[in-house]
Amino acid sequence: MPLLEFAQWVQSTEFFTAIRESWYVYPAIMSSHLAGIALAGGMVLMVDLRLLGLAMRKRSVSDVVNQLRWLKWAGLAVIVTCGILMLGSKAEEYYYNIFFRVKMTVLSLILVHSLVFRRSVYSKVSEYDKTGKIPGRAKLAASLSLILWTCMVICGRGIGYIEPPLDKLHARVIQQQHSTTESVNRSHVSRVPSAIVWKLPDTHGMRSQMERM
Amino acid sequence: MFLAIENPLNSSELIFPTLECMHILGFAFSVGTIAIVDFRLLGLGMRHQTVGEVASDLAPWTLIGLALMLTSGPLLFSSDPDMYYLNWVFDLKMVLLLLAIVFHYTIHRRATMPGTSALRSKVVASISIALWVGVIFGGIFLAFI
Numbered sequence: 488m489p490l491l492e493f494a495q496w497v498q499s500t501e502f503f504t505a506i507r508e509s510w511y512v513y514p515a516i517m518s519s520h521l522a523g524i525a526l527a528g529g530m531v532l533m534v535d536l537r538l539l540g541l542a543m544r545k546r547s548v549s550d551v552v553n554q555l556r557w558l559k560w561a562g563l564a565v566i567v568t569c570g571i572l573m574l575g576s577k578a579e580e581y582y583y584n585i586f587f588r589v590k591m592t593v594l595s596l597i598l599v600h601s602l603v604f605r606r607s608v609y610s611k612v613s614e615y616d617k618t619g620k621i622p623g624r625a626k627l628a629a630s631l632s633l634i635l636w637t638c639m640v641i642c643g644r645g646i647g648y649i650e651p652p653l654d655k656l657h658a659r660v661i662q663q664q665h666s667t668t669e670s671v672n673r674s675h676v677s678r679v680p681s682a683i684v685w686k687l688p689d690t691h692g693m694r695s696q697m698e699r700m
Numbered sequence: 701m702f703l704a705i706e707n708p709l710n711s712s713e714l715i716f717p718t719l720e721c722m723h724i725l726g727f728a729f730s731v732g733t734i735a736i737v738d739f740r741l742l743g744l745g746m747r748h749q750t751v752g753e754v755a756s757d758l759a760p761w762t763l764i765g766l767a768l769m770l771t772s773g774p775l776l777f778s779s780d781p782d783m784y785y786l787n788w789v790f791d792l793k794m795v796l797l798l799l800a801i802v803f804h805y806t807i808h809r810r811a812t813m814p815g816t817s818a819l820r821s822k823v824v825a826s827i828s829i830a831l832w833v834g835v836i837f838g839g840i841f842l843a844f845i
Contacts, residue, residue: 514844518837524724525836526829529732530745533761543757550748555736558745640724644717 494578495657506576513576520569524640527562530555531636538608538629540621548621549612583652586645593638600635604628709779716779722772729765731832733758734804741811741825743818751821755812766801789845793838800831 488496497503506512536542537551574581581587601609608628615621709715739745740754749757777784784790810816811824 510844511841514840515837518833518840521724521840522833522836525727525731525832526735527732528728529735532729532732533736533758536761542761545753545757546749550746554746554748558739637721637725640728641721644720644724648717 491579491582494582497575498578500575503572503575503578506572513573516569516572520566520573523562523566523569527559527566528636530559530562531632534559535629535632538621538625540626547616549616552609552612579656580651581646583655584646584649586642586649590639590642590646593635593642597632597635597639600628600631707779709775716776719772719776722768723776726765726768726770726772727836730762730769731765731836733762733765734808734828734832737808737812738825738828741821743822750814751812751816752814755809762804784842787842787845789838789842793835793842796831796834796838800828800835803828803831 498507506516533542534552534555537544537546537548543551574587604624608625612625615625709719736746736758737751737755740747740749740751746754808824808828811821816824
Protein backbone atom coordinates (compact mmCIF):
# COMPACT_ATOMS: atom_id res chain seq x y z
CA MET A 488 0.00 0.00 0.00
CA PRO A 489 1.46 3.38 -0.96
CA LEU A 490 2.42 5.61 1.93
CA LEU A 491 -0.18 8.28 1.20
CA GLU A 492 -3.04 5.76 1.12
CA PHE A 493 -1.74 4.24 4.33
CA ALA A 494 -1.70 7.69 5.94
CA GLN A 495 -5.28 8.28 4.81
CA TRP A 496 -6.36 4.93 6.19
CA VAL A 497 -4.64 5.49 9.53
CA GLN A 498 -6.27 8.85 10.12
CA SER A 499 -9.66 7.48 9.11
CA THR A 500 -9.69 4.87 11.87
CA GLU A 501 -12.15 5.46 14.67
CA PHE A 502 -9.42 6.01 17.24
CA PHE A 503 -7.49 8.67 15.37
CA THR A 504 -10.68 10.33 14.11
CA ALA A 505 -11.78 10.71 17.72
CA ILE A 506 -8.46 12.37 18.63
CA ARG A 507 -8.74 14.74 15.70
CA GLU A 508 -12.33 15.72 16.26
CA SER A 509 -12.01 16.57 19.92
CA TRP A 510 -10.92 20.17 20.39
CA TYR A 511 -8.88 19.45 23.51
CA VAL A 512 -7.39 15.97 23.00
CA TYR A 513 -4.98 17.00 20.24
CA PRO A 514 -3.59 20.01 22.16
CA ALA A 515 -3.43 17.87 25.30
CA ILE A 516 -1.28 15.33 23.44
CA MET A 517 0.85 18.13 22.02
CA SER A 518 1.30 19.54 25.54
CA SER A 519 2.36 16.13 26.83
CA HIS A 520 4.81 15.91 23.93
CA LEU A 521 6.30 19.25 25.02
CA ALA A 522 6.24 18.25 28.70
CA GLY A 523 8.18 15.12 27.72
CA ILE A 524 10.68 17.32 25.88
CA ALA A 525 11.10 19.40 29.02
CA LEU A 526 11.53 16.38 31.29
CA ALA A 527 13.76 14.25 29.07
CA GLY A 528 15.39 17.16 27.24
CA GLY A 529 17.07 18.32 30.42
CA MET A 530 18.59 14.86 30.87
CA VAL A 531 19.85 14.74 27.28
CA LEU A 532 21.38 18.19 27.76
CA MET A 533 23.03 17.32 31.07
CA VAL A 534 24.47 14.03 29.78
CA ASP A 535 25.89 15.75 26.70
CA LEU A 536 27.19 18.74 28.65
CA ARG A 537 28.83 16.38 31.14
CA LEU A 538 30.59 14.57 28.29
CA LEU A 539 31.77 17.96 27.05
CA GLY A 540 33.08 18.69 30.53
CA LEU A 541 30.77 21.66 31.01
CA ALA A 542 28.09 20.53 33.47
CA MET A 543 28.06 18.52 36.70
CA ARG A 544 31.85 18.40 36.77
CA LYS A 545 31.93 17.36 40.39
CA ARG A 546 30.27 14.08 39.43
CA SER A 547 31.92 11.30 37.50
CA VAL A 548 30.90 10.88 33.87
CA SER A 549 29.58 7.39 34.54
CA ASP A 550 27.43 8.63 37.44
CA VAL A 551 25.72 11.16 35.22
CA VAL A 552 25.41 8.99 32.10
CA ASN A 553 24.35 5.77 33.82
CA GLN A 554 22.05 7.21 36.45
CA LEU A 555 20.04 9.27 33.99
CA ARG A 556 19.87 6.60 31.30
CA TRP A 557 16.59 4.87 32.14
CA LEU A 558 14.80 8.01 33.18
CA LYS A 559 15.84 9.60 29.90
CA TRP A 560 14.51 6.65 27.92
CA ALA A 561 11.22 6.79 29.85
CA GLY A 562 10.88 10.45 28.90
CA LEU A 563 11.71 9.70 25.28
CA ALA A 564 9.03 6.98 25.30
CA VAL A 565 6.44 9.59 26.37
CA ILE A 566 7.60 11.92 23.60
CA VAL A 567 7.45 9.19 20.95
CA THR A 568 4.03 7.94 22.09
CA CYS A 569 2.54 11.43 21.95
CA GLY A 570 4.25 12.01 18.62
CA ILE A 571 2.71 8.87 17.13
CA LEU A 572 -0.74 9.89 18.39
CA MET A 573 -0.42 13.31 16.76
CA LEU A 574 0.95 11.80 13.57
CA GLY A 575 -1.83 9.21 13.31
CA SER A 576 -4.61 11.71 13.80
CA LYS A 577 -3.39 14.01 11.03
CA ALA A 578 -1.35 11.53 9.02
CA GLU A 579 -2.27 12.89 5.61
CA GLU A 580 -1.35 16.43 6.60
CA TYR A 581 2.00 15.29 7.98
CA TYR A 582 2.62 13.36 4.78
CA TYR A 583 2.76 16.66 2.86
CA ASN A 584 4.69 18.52 5.55
CA ILE A 585 8.32 19.12 4.59
CA PHE A 586 9.39 19.87 8.16
CA PHE A 587 7.90 16.58 9.30
CA ARG A 588 9.93 14.74 6.68
CA VAL A 589 13.11 16.52 7.69
CA LYS A 590 12.30 15.81 11.33
CA MET A 591 11.97 12.08 10.64
CA THR A 592 15.27 12.16 8.78
CA VAL A 593 16.90 13.81 11.80
CA LEU A 594 15.26 11.22 14.04
CA SER A 595 16.78 8.42 11.98
CA LEU A 596 20.15 10.16 12.27
CA ILE A 597 19.67 10.14 16.05
CA LEU A 598 19.09 6.37 15.89
CA VAL A 599 22.25 6.00 13.79
CA HIS A 600 24.07 8.18 16.33
CA SER A 601 23.04 5.95 19.22
CA LEU A 602 24.05 2.82 17.30
CA VAL A 603 27.42 4.28 16.35
CA PHE A 604 28.34 5.71 19.71
CA ARG A 605 26.73 3.25 22.10
CA ARG A 606 29.72 0.93 22.09
CA SER A 607 32.48 3.41 21.53
CA VAL A 608 31.30 6.05 24.00
CA TYR A 609 28.29 5.42 26.21
CA SER A 610 29.25 1.98 27.48
CA LYS A 611 32.84 3.10 28.08
CA VAL A 612 32.16 5.99 30.41
CA SER A 613 33.58 4.20 33.47
CA GLU A 614 36.96 4.21 31.71
CA TYR A 615 36.78 8.00 31.51
CA ASP A 616 36.37 8.08 35.28
CA LYS A 617 39.61 6.14 35.75
CA THR A 618 41.70 8.12 33.31
CA GLY A 619 40.05 11.42 34.21
CA LYS A 620 40.04 12.39 30.56
CA ILE A 621 37.17 12.57 28.13
CA PRO A 622 38.32 11.48 24.66
CA GLY A 623 37.58 13.42 21.52
CA ARG A 624 35.05 10.93 20.18
CA ALA A 625 32.95 11.28 23.33
CA LYS A 626 32.94 15.04 22.84
CA LEU A 627 32.07 14.52 19.20
CA ALA A 628 29.18 12.26 20.20
CA ALA A 629 27.91 14.82 22.70
CA SER A 630 28.19 17.72 20.23
CA LEU A 631 26.40 15.80 17.50
CA SER A 632 23.67 14.81 19.93
CA LEU A 633 23.13 18.45 20.96
CA ILE A 634 23.00 19.54 17.32
CA LEU A 635 20.61 16.75 16.30
CA TRP A 636 18.21 17.37 19.20
CA THR A 637 18.22 21.10 18.51
CA CYS A 638 17.32 20.30 14.91
CA MET A 639 14.48 18.13 16.20
CA VAL A 640 13.10 21.09 18.16
CA ILE A 641 13.44 23.43 15.18
CA CYS A 642 11.75 20.98 12.79
CA GLY A 643 9.06 20.21 15.33
CA ARG A 644 8.18 23.86 15.62
CA GLY A 645 8.49 24.25 11.87
CA ILE A 646 5.78 21.65 11.25
CA GLY A 647 3.20 24.06 12.62
CA TYR A 648 4.16 26.73 10.11
CA ILE A 649 3.49 24.77 6.95
CA GLU A 650 0.10 25.51 5.47
CA PRO A 651 -1.66 22.20 4.84
CA PRO A 652 -2.46 21.74 1.15
CA LEU A 653 -6.22 22.02 1.61
CA ASP A 654 -6.95 21.07 -2.00
CA LYS A 655 -5.16 17.76 -1.54
CA LEU A 656 -6.45 16.64 1.83
CA HIS A 657 -9.27 14.13 1.87
CA ALA A 658 -10.60 15.81 4.89
CA ARG A 659 -12.87 18.64 5.75
CA VAL A 660 -11.45 21.43 7.79
CA ILE A 661 -13.56 22.70 10.61
CA GLN A 662 -12.66 25.88 12.37
CA GLN A 663 -12.76 25.94 16.11
CA GLN A 664 -16.25 26.48 17.41
CA HIS A 665 -15.27 27.30 20.93
CA SER A 666 -13.08 30.26 20.13
CA THR A 667 -13.63 33.14 22.49
CA THR A 668 -11.15 35.53 20.98
CA GLU A 669 -11.72 34.83 17.33
CA SER A 670 -11.09 38.34 16.06
CA VAL A 671 -7.62 38.48 17.59
CA ASN A 672 -6.71 34.84 17.20
CA ARG A 673 -3.23 34.83 15.71
CA SER A 674 -3.10 32.57 12.75
CA HIS A 675 0.62 31.89 12.85
CA VAL A 676 0.74 30.45 16.35
CA SER A 677 -0.89 27.32 15.11
CA ARG A 678 -1.43 27.31 11.41
CA VAL A 679 -2.43 23.69 11.40
CA PRO A 680 -6.21 23.60 11.53
CA SER A 681 -7.45 22.46 14.87
CA ALA A 682 -9.74 19.74 13.64
CA ILE A 683 -9.86 17.92 10.39
CA VAL A 684 -12.72 15.59 9.69
CA TRP A 685 -12.11 12.57 7.56
CA LYS A 686 -14.15 12.34 4.42
CA LEU A 687 -14.13 9.34 2.10
CA PRO A 688 -12.22 9.93 -1.11
CA ASP A 689 -14.32 10.64 -4.13
CA THR A 690 -14.81 7.50 -6.22
CA HIS A 691 -14.43 9.47 -9.45
CA GLY A 692 -10.94 10.45 -8.47
CA MET A 693 -11.98 14.00 -7.77
CA ARG A 694 -10.71 15.53 -4.64
CA SER A 695 -13.32 16.20 -2.09
CA GLN A 696 -14.15 19.82 -1.78
CA MET A 697 -12.67 21.60 1.10
CA GLU A 698 -15.13 23.59 3.06
CA ARG A 699 -14.27 26.10 5.64
CA MET A 700 -17.11 26.31 8.06
CA MET B 701 0.65 52.50 21.32
CA PHE B 702 1.36 48.77 21.08
CA LEU B 703 0.15 47.83 17.65
CA ALA B 704 1.26 44.37 16.56
CA ILE B 705 2.00 45.64 13.07
CA GLU B 706 4.38 48.34 14.35
CA ASN B 707 6.45 45.92 16.38
CA PRO B 708 9.87 45.29 14.79
CA LEU B 709 9.57 41.67 15.93
CA ASN B 710 6.88 41.22 13.30
CA SER B 711 9.07 42.54 10.50
CA SER B 712 10.46 39.11 9.65
CA GLU B 713 8.61 35.84 9.45
CA LEU B 714 11.55 34.05 11.03
CA ILE B 715 11.74 35.99 14.28
CA PHE B 716 8.67 34.51 15.96
CA PRO B 717 9.53 30.83 15.27
CA THR B 718 13.17 31.44 16.25
CA LEU B 719 12.02 32.88 19.57
CA GLU B 720 9.69 29.89 19.99
CA CYS B 721 12.61 27.48 19.54
CA MET B 722 14.63 29.49 22.07
CA HIS B 723 11.67 29.26 24.41
CA ILE B 724 11.50 25.47 24.03
CA LEU B 725 15.26 25.07 24.54
CA GLY B 726 14.98 27.41 27.51
CA PHE B 727 12.41 25.29 29.23
CA ALA B 728 14.26 22.10 28.36
CA PHE B 729 17.12 23.57 30.40
CA SER B 730 15.09 25.04 33.25
CA VAL B 731 12.21 22.59 33.63
CA GLY B 732 14.48 19.72 32.59
CA THR B 733 17.04 20.39 35.29
CA ILE B 734 14.35 21.06 37.91
CA ALA B 735 12.79 17.74 36.88
CA ILE B 736 16.07 15.90 37.49
CA VAL B 737 16.01 17.26 41.06
CA ASP B 738 12.32 16.32 41.35
CA PHE B 739 12.98 12.77 40.20
CA ARG B 740 15.86 12.57 42.67
CA LEU B 741 13.47 13.71 45.42
CA LEU B 742 11.15 10.91 44.29
CA GLY B 743 14.05 8.47 44.57
CA LEU B 744 14.58 8.06 40.82
CA GLY B 745 17.88 8.68 39.09
CA MET B 746 21.12 10.19 40.46
CA ARG B 747 20.83 8.16 43.64
CA HIS B 748 24.60 8.02 44.19
CA GLN B 749 24.36 11.72 44.98
CA THR B 750 22.39 13.48 47.68
CA VAL B 751 19.48 15.68 46.68
CA GLY B 752 21.50 18.72 47.76
CA GLU B 753 24.43 17.76 45.52
CA VAL B 754 22.16 17.28 42.51
CA ALA B 755 20.36 20.55 43.21
CA SER B 756 23.56 22.59 43.54
CA ASP B 757 25.08 20.98 40.43
CA LEU B 758 22.06 21.92 38.36
CA ALA B 759 21.13 25.32 39.80
CA PRO B 760 23.25 27.36 37.34
CA TRP B 761 21.74 25.48 34.39
CA THR B 762 18.24 26.06 35.72
CA LEU B 763 19.05 29.76 35.87
CA ILE B 764 20.38 29.78 32.30
CA GLY B 765 17.18 28.08 31.17
CA LEU B 766 14.98 30.51 33.08
CA ALA B 767 16.89 33.43 31.55
CA LEU B 768 16.38 32.05 28.02
CA MET B 769 12.71 31.35 28.74
CA LEU B 770 12.00 34.69 30.40
CA THR B 771 13.72 36.60 27.59
CA SER B 772 12.06 34.84 24.68
CA GLY B 773 8.67 34.65 26.44
CA PRO B 774 8.04 38.40 26.88
CA LEU B 775 9.34 39.00 23.34
CA LEU B 776 6.83 36.47 22.00
CA PHE B 777 4.17 38.19 24.08
CA SER B 778 5.12 41.61 22.74
CA SER B 779 4.55 40.49 19.15
CA ASP B 780 0.80 40.59 19.75
CA PRO B 781 -0.11 41.59 23.32
CA ASP B 782 -3.81 41.98 22.53
CA MET B 783 -4.13 38.31 21.66
CA TYR B 784 -2.52 37.25 24.92
CA TYR B 785 -4.25 39.93 26.94
CA LEU B 786 -7.67 38.60 25.98
CA ASN B 787 -6.71 34.97 26.44
CA TRP B 788 -7.72 33.47 29.77
CA VAL B 789 -5.39 30.49 29.30
CA PHE B 790 -2.50 32.93 29.07
CA ASP B 791 -3.57 34.47 32.40
CA LEU B 792 -3.72 31.00 33.92
CA LYS B 793 -0.28 30.20 32.50
CA MET B 794 1.19 33.35 34.05
CA VAL B 795 -0.32 32.50 37.44
CA LEU B 796 1.09 28.96 37.24
CA LEU B 797 4.48 30.28 36.11
CA LEU B 798 4.65 32.71 39.02
CA LEU B 799 3.64 29.97 41.44
CA ALA B 800 6.18 27.56 39.92
CA ILE B 801 9.08 30.02 40.17
CA VAL B 802 8.20 31.14 43.71
CA PHE B 803 7.71 27.50 44.75
CA HIS B 804 11.04 26.56 43.22
CA TYR B 805 13.07 29.14 45.11
CA THR B 806 11.28 28.67 48.44
CA ILE B 807 9.65 25.37 49.38
CA HIS B 808 11.43 23.35 46.70
CA ARG B 809 14.85 24.73 47.65
CA ARG B 810 14.22 23.93 51.30
CA ALA B 811 13.26 20.35 50.41
CA THR B 812 16.67 19.81 48.81
CA MET B 813 18.40 20.46 52.13
CA PRO B 814 19.29 17.65 54.51
CA GLY B 815 16.71 16.52 57.03
CA THR B 816 13.71 16.59 54.73
CA SER B 817 11.37 13.67 55.34
CA ALA B 818 10.75 11.20 52.53
CA LEU B 819 7.08 12.07 52.39
CA ARG B 820 7.73 15.79 52.23
CA SER B 821 10.30 15.26 49.45
CA LYS B 822 7.81 13.31 47.38
CA VAL B 823 4.98 15.79 47.87
CA VAL B 824 7.21 18.75 47.00
CA ALA B 825 8.58 16.96 43.90
CA SER B 826 5.08 16.08 42.71
CA ILE B 827 3.83 19.65 43.17
CA SER B 828 6.89 20.97 41.32
CA ILE B 829 6.39 18.64 38.36
CA ALA B 830 2.65 19.38 38.29
CA LEU B 831 3.21 23.15 38.29
CA TRP B 832 5.78 23.08 35.48
CA VAL B 833 3.78 20.65 33.36
CA GLY B 834 0.80 22.95 33.96
CA VAL B 835 2.78 25.90 32.63
CA ILE B 836 3.66 23.91 29.49
CA PHE B 837 0.02 22.85 28.96
CA GLY B 838 -0.94 26.52 29.31
CA GLY B 839 1.58 27.47 26.63
CA ILE B 840 0.10 25.05 24.12
CA PHE B 841 -3.54 25.54 25.00
CA LEU B 842 -3.41 29.31 24.72
CA ALA B 843 -2.95 28.84 20.98
CA PHE B 844 -5.98 26.56 20.71
CA ILE B 845 -8.50 28.57 22.71
